Amino acid sequence: MSLLDWLVVLVLNGSIIVFALVWGGGTKTSSEWFLAGRSLPWWMVGLSMYATFIDASDLVVDSGGAYQFGMRMFVLNWVGVVAGWLLLANVVGLAMYRAGMYTNAEYLEARFGLGARVISVLVQVQFRTMVLGIMAQGIFLTLVIVLGWSENVARTAVVAIAVVAIIYTMTGGLRAVALTDALQSIVMLVASIIVFVLVFNHVGGWTGVHERLRQHDPAEAAHMLEVGHPRLDRTDTANKTDDEIDDLLLLGGEHVAAENAIVRSTPAWVFCLSLVIAGMAYSIVNHTQSMRLLGAKTEWDLKMSVVLASAVLVVMTFVNLSLGVMGRALHPTVALLDVPAELRGVDAIYPVLVRDLTASGLRGIVVAGIMAAAFSTFDSIGSALSALITRDLYARLFVTNADDHHYLWVGRWLTPAIILGSFLYLPLLNQGMFAFYLEMVAAFVTPLLTVYLMGALTPVHRRSATVGLLVGVAYGIWGLLASWSAANTGTPLLPSALANPHVAAPMSVLVTATSMVLVSLWWGWTPPGDILRDEDAGWLRDSQGQVRPHDGSVSGRTPLVLGAIVLAAGVGLSFVVFW
Numbered sequence: 205m206s207l208l209d210w211l212v213v214l215v216l217n218g219s220i221i222v223f224a225l226v227w228g229g230g231t232k233t234s235s236e237w238f239l240a241g242r243s244l245p246w247w248m249v250g251l252s253m254y255a256t257f258i259d260a261s262d263l264v265v266d267s268g269g270a271y272q273f274g275m276r277m278f279v280l281n282w283v284g285v286v287a288g289w290l291l292l293a294n295v296v297g298l299a300m301y302r303a304g305m306y307t308n309a310e311y312l313e314a315r316f317g318l319g320a321r322v323i324s325v326l327v328q329v330q331f332r333t334m335v336l337g338i339m340a341q342g343i344f345l346t347l348v349i350v351l352g353w354s355e356n357v358a359r360t361a362v363v364a365i366a367v368v369a370i371i372y373t374m375t376g377g378l379r380a381v382a383l384t385d386a387l388q389s390i391v392m393l394v395a396s397i398i399v400f401v402l403v404f405n406h407v408g409g410w411t412g413v414h415e416r417l418r419q420h421d422p423a424e425a426a427h428m429l430e431v432g433h434p435r436l437d438r439t440d441t442a443n444k445t446d447d448e449i450d451d452l453l454l455l456g457g458e459h460v461a462a463e464n465a466i467v468r469s470t471p472a473w474v475f476c477l478s479l480v481i482a483g484m485a486y487s488i489v490n491h492t493q494s495m496r497l498l499g500a501k502t503e504w505d506l507k508m509s510v511v512l513a514s515a516v517l518v519v520m521t522f523v524n525l526s527l528g529v530m531g532r533a534l535h536p537t538v539a540l541l542d543v544p545a546e547l548r549g550v551d552a553i554y555p556v557l558v559r560d561l562t563a564s565g566l567r568g569i570v571v572a573g574i575m576a577a578a579f580s581t582f583d584s585i586g587s588a589l590s591a592l593i594t595r596d597l598y599a600r601l602f603v604t605n606a607d608d609h610h611y612l613w614v615g616r617w618l619t620p621a622i623i624l625g626s627f628l629y630l631p632l633l634n635q636g637m638f639a640f641y642l643e644m645v646a647a648f649v650t651p652l653l654t655v656y657l658m659g660a661l662t663p664v665h666r667r668s669a670t671v672g673l674l675v676g677v678a679y680g681i682w683g684l685l686a687s688w689s690a691a692n693t694g695t696p697l698l699p700s701a702l703a704n705p706h707v708a709a710p711m712s713v714l715v716t717a718t719s720m721v722l723v724s725l726w727w728g729w730t731p732p733g734d735i736l737r738d739e740d741a742g743w744l745r746d747s748q749g750q751v752r753p754h755d756g757s758v759s760g761r762t763p764l765v766l767g768a769i770v771l772a773a774g775v776g777l778s779f780v781v782f783w
Contacts, residue, residue, distance in 0.1 A: 209568030216391050216572040217579065224384040225372050234612045235750035237377030238306050238591045239499045242751055244382050246505035249496045250512030252385035256492050256584040257285065257513075258392060258520060258577060264342030268551035270528025274428035275782050276435065277528070279476045281521040282774030284483015289510040290767045292488050296660045297497045301506055303736060304748040308494040308656075309596040314736040315659040316669035318600075323673045324655075325596045327648050328491055329622075332585045336626030339581045340366070342551065346574055349543050349555035350567075365575060366623050369582035374616045378499050381583045388576035393520065395573020400523045402561045407530045416533035424536070428529055432783040435470040435706065438463075447694070454690035456700035470706045476778070481709040485653040492588040507763035514770040518777070531557055582623050590618040595744060604742040608750075611743055647684055650712040651676025658720050663729040668720035676716035683708050 231237050244252075270277040300311045309328070313321035340362050347358035372380050407413055417425040426433050439457070441449050442464040449459055449466065457468030487493055500506035531553035535541055543552050562570050594615040603610070654676065655669045686697035687705070696703070702711060724730075 206565075206568075208565055209571065212565070212568030213572040213575060216569070217388075217575055220384055220387045220391075220576070221368065221372055221579070223387070224380040225375055231375070231377050231379055232612075233750060234608050234615065234747055235306075236379060237612055237615060238495070238587075238595075239751060240377070240379040240382060242499055243379070243501055244496070244499045244505070245501055246508040247512060248382050248386045249500050249505065249509035250516070251389040252382040252496050252580075252584075253289070253493055253509060253513040254516045254520075255385035255389035255392060255577070255580040256496070257486070257517065258389075258396075258524065264345060264554045265338055265551055266525055267528040267531065267554040268549070270525040271532045271550045271553045272528075273435065273475075274433075274529060274532075275431050276472070276475055276479065277525055278521055278782070279431060279778045280479040280483040281517055281525070282778050283476075283771070284480040285487050285517060286483075286514045286767075286771050286774050287480070288484035288487025289493070289514055290764075290771060291484070291657070291660075292494060293497060293507045293510040293767070294764055296488055296656055297494050297506070298503070299660065299736065300494065301498055301500070301503065304751045305498065306747070306751075307498075307592050307595055308489075308491050309592055310744075311736075312655065312659070312669065313596075313600075316655070316666050319670035320655060320673060321596055321600070323670065323677075324489075324652055325592045327652050327673075327677075328489065328592055329589055331649050332490065332492065332589055333622065333626040333628075336581065336585050336623065337628070339578060340627060343574065343578050345547060345552055346555045346558070346571075348547060349552060350559045350571065362578075363624075363627075365578050366582050369579050370586065370620045370623055373583040373586050373619050377615075378495060378587060381587050382496060382499065384583060385580045388580045389516075391569075391576040392573045392580075393516075395570045395576075396520060396523050398566055399527060399558060399562070399570055402566075403527055403530050403534075403557050406561055407533055413530055413533045417536070420533075420536040424532075428532055430783065431476065431778055432472045434472055435475040437468045437470070439466040439468075441465055451691055451694040454694070454696040454700060455687060455703045468704065470704060474710065475706050478706050478709040481650055481653070481713060485649045488656050489649050489652045490588075491592055492584040495588045495591060504760070504763065507767070511763055511766045511770060514767060514774075518770060518774050522777075527554060527557060585626075586619040586623045589622045590615045593618055593622075595747075599743055604744075606743060608743065608747065611747070647680030647708070647712075648677055650709050651680065651716040654713050654716040655720070658717060663724075663731075664720045665724040665727040665730055667727055668723035671723050672716045672720040675719040676712050679715045680708065680712055683711075 233241075235241055266277065296311070297308070300308060303311075303314065305311055305314070309321045309324040312324050343362050343365065344355075344358050347353050347361055348355060351358075353361070372384065376383075407416065414425050414429065417428055427436065437457070439452055441452070441459065444452070452466055453459060455468070457466045459466050497506050497509065500509060535553065535556065538548060538550055538552075541548050541552055541556055543556060558567070558570055558574075594611055598614060599606075599611055651673050655672055658664050658672070659669065682697060683703070683705075686703050689695045689697050690703065701707065
């Protein structure tokens, strides 16, 4: 990059970070650090939620997912995430806000008991540190491919970005994080639009995408551009023995000898359902989202924030994820990408497009947007997991009655441990990071999503959550083992129809919900007056007193109506326009 590019990167990101350090420097209590003193306006919460969602991994990894899965990928955002946000703001998160809670795990103990609270924290720590690892790998790919840096220099730069995020997060907590996210989201929006326009013009518009895909493979256009087209997964068998092929067929599919491949077809509705579940899991289970809502000034601000976040997401999903589809039209074969062999994979498509199609000046804005996305993810996940570990493990189980300053200190210093510890995932994330993400969500996060929804929408028994979580996670782990067992030992642990990874999330919901209902049928249903129980001792109770109580005011129907309109737009785009 040129000197001008680097000046753009420094000015755009540096000025935002300095401003956040100054603005968030007065944080002195745990309620200010964890919840920004419940002072955040709706526009800041909404833009912060969007910035946290559209992180560097979304730009790189989701573009790779769209390169691999086509327009179906859009369903995750357009329907799953938006529906999850609306449920969080109007049902699940609303109960937390009115009760003065700090974390979404607190809700699970109030509704179900301590076991559910602890399991929630453990799952979220695993899930979100994995996302940090994915994001770090996405930044690494971008720096190596776009800037031509060596791998060692790129890794050092990723660590440096993380350290800067650690500094301002430790200083200001949610107050600084929400402000930087909101401002960084503007940089990200501009950068995304620039890349989209450049690639869209280069490929010849949507017509050009159709034509290029058809030239490569007549069936390619339908596979990539129609949500309603079955998902086809291919496993290369060119170097496999007959016994190895027989083992792989235990996972489903048909061996097409002429193509040296096992082809497995998944109905469009099953694949879309798994994506919707993954999107809802992100919105509802992820405390980086609920933390922002719990810091909103009023109930109206809380609800309106998701309307803004959803509206921006619907538009920018097309802008961002179309890059993967257009990248497939420009580079139909991953093996021919002009990148080092060890980096060659679907996740390299976004960095390749940025490298090849951006000029000096514009490239600086794009790289600034990518780095802004990285900052917003490091700070958001670091602060959210710090809150969970501090309140829901440390203060709940170990040190229950220290003073407020002690817990503020613990929360701050957990931030670097969480962010830097996420780098341990990097060896697992060489290629196809989105596929790995979906497998982990189905195994560990979907049971937790089911528990949140069952707790908010049904009177299931308080004991049912721990059983449901244990059964759901056990099923998820069994499913992961089934793929390995069939391919490596020839032993099927599941019927071939259930061994399909795209079936894992819907089955996880079914298994978890069924076990919760069975427990409730045995132990009885929860009486309406016993749904939520308050913290009853120590700092956890006292800190809730720092939070400005809910004043009993109602927010009206406007936010819900507007949110429903945005969701309807996402559903229409997914299942009508692009079906």
